Amino acid sequence: MTIAVLGTLDSKGHEHAFVANLIRKKGHDVLLIDLGTGGQPQVEPDVSRFEVAAAIDLDLQTLIDKQDRGECVVAMSKAAPVFLSKLASDGKIDGVISLGGGGGTALGTAAMRALPVGFPKLMVSTLASGNTAHYVGTKDITMMPSIVDVAGLNRISKTIFTRAAGAICGMVEATVSSDEEKPLIVASMFGNTTDCVNIAAKVLEDAGYEVLIFHATGTGGKTMESLIESGMVAGVLDLTTTEWADEFLGATLTAGPSRMDAMTKARIPAVIAPGCLDMANYGERETLPPEHEGRNLYIHNPQVTLLRTNAEECRELGRILAEKANANPAPTAIVIPRKAISIISAEGQPFHDAEADQALFNAIHEHARCEVIDFDEEINSEVFAQAAARKLLSLINSQHP
Numbered sequence: 001m002t003i004a005v006l007g008t009l010d011s012k013g014h015e016h017a018f019v020a021n022l023i024r025k026k027g028h029d030v031l032l033i034d035l036g037t038g039g040q041p042q043v044e045p046d047v048s049r050f051e052v053a054a055a056i057d058l059d060l061q062t063l064i065d066k067q068d069r070g071e072c073v074v075a076m077s078k079a080a081p082v083f084l085s086k087l088a089s090d091g092k093i094d095g096v097i098s099l100g101g102g103g104g105t106a107l108g109t110a111a112m113r114a115l116p117v118g119f120p121k122l123m124v125s126t127l128a129s130g131n132t133a134h135y136v137g138t139k140d141i142t143m144m145p146s147i148v149d150v151a152g153l154n155r156i157s158k159t160i161f162t163r164a165a166g167a168i169c170g171m172v173e174a175t176v177s178s179d180e181e182k183p184l185i186v187a188s189m190f191g192n193t194t195d196c197v198n199i200a201a202k203v204l205e206d207a208g209y210e211v212l213i214f215h216a217t218g219t220g221g222k223t224m225e226s227l228i229e230s231g232m233v234a235g236v237l238d239l240t241t242t243e244w245a246d247e248f249l250g251a252t253l254t255a256g257p258s259r260m261d262a263m264t265k266a267r268i269p270a271v272i273a274p275g276c277l278d279m280a281n282y283g284e285r286e287t288l289p290p291e292h293e294g295r296n297l298y299i300h301n302p303q304v305t306l307l308r309t310n311a312e313e314c315r316e317l318g319r320i321l322a323e324k325a326n327a328n329p330a331p332t333a334i335v336i337p338r339k340a341i342s343i344i345s346a347e348g349q350p351f352h353d354a355e356a357d358q359a360l361f362n363a364i365h366e367h368a369r370c371e372v373i374d375f376d377e378e379i380n381s382e383v384f385a386q387a388a389a390r391k392l393l394s395l396i397n398s399q400h401p
Helices: 010-024 049-056 060-066 070-091 102-112 155-173 191-206 218-231 243-249 262-265 311-327 354-367 382-399
Strands: 001-007 029-034 095-100 121-125 140-144 184-189 210-217 233-238 270-272 279-282 297-301 302-306 331-336 371-375
Touching: 001 070, 001 102, 001 155, 010 029, 010 095, 010 102, 010 155, 029 049, 029 070, 049 060, 060 070, 070 102, 095 102, 095 155, 102 121, 102 218, 121 184, 121 279, 140 155, 140 302, 184 191, 184 218, 191 210, 191 233, 191 302, 191 382, 210 218, 218 233, 218 262, 243 311, 262 279, 270 311, 297 382, 302 371, 311 331, 331 354, 331 382, 371 382
Parallel strands: 001 029, 001 095, 095 121, 121 140, 184 210, 184 233, 233 270, 270 331, 331 371
Antiparallel strands: 279 302, 297 302
């Protein structure tokens, strides 16, 4: 096995060399890659910074001569992903580890995000204990706190680096077993649609598919979209489109405006439902934006306050849902559970709002050009869940009879 050890060897060369030596002692080969843009590397790399820059025809020396560190880091953060991705796709590396502070973490994780899910990637960082969402993105990057700065070898840093070296070796040595012959279907789920998706998944699994379920928390939706776009997926069961409520209202669990675009790019059959579009997610009650005071709220837990979407918002959400579905050139259908789009929107529940739901359903029917199927069911009913799954199977079969 060959493990890439990459980082800014001009400032943290000795630390990376320490890790590289530990990996070699474990019996693995090392490819030491320099991403530095300052002085000369402290240790001799196997791959120079100029070789990395050449991956995108970057004139790195000219940038270095300008002595603008920020511009150099930005440029190398574009070159490193291209270079590392090529090494991985060519089978020249089996894992990657990097050490860094702010700049090194930005560079290392930028390169790691270009690698496929499942490829071993470990970032030892001074920033690992904070918000790492923009470093990890939608990939399975393991972030390990460095505790002390990556600035020299001492009793703490050597302990952390030794554990990190052992961790990346363990990752590449681990054997992964899966039913790779089974085609994949992705599904979106929330606590309020758990029963629905679990029932539907059973139908799909019985039909010979492997179902990957993503939690519609913003990051979950982005990750699902990334996997769909990769072309690995045979079908999309997007029954929990709640992230669009958060995107529209500026709430906390948005997956961005490109949510539901991946199926169109990959031309993947899809079944879509307006699951949990009755709610937008905010933080603690006191963090609710002032403009929403006086509206229908539900305290899901001390950290999560749900806002009930009104008729005007639902009308726009219905239009968005329909237009996203319309864009997909592959067979697509929208299924509507008219009795409840979440547990708490059912009659007698806190978010029951017949006017808002009707505005949502009317907008879907008005704007959709794909098939729209109404069910006089709640979203978590067995009838609705099984019907949604069977509809997806029929759409997949219609594309590949």
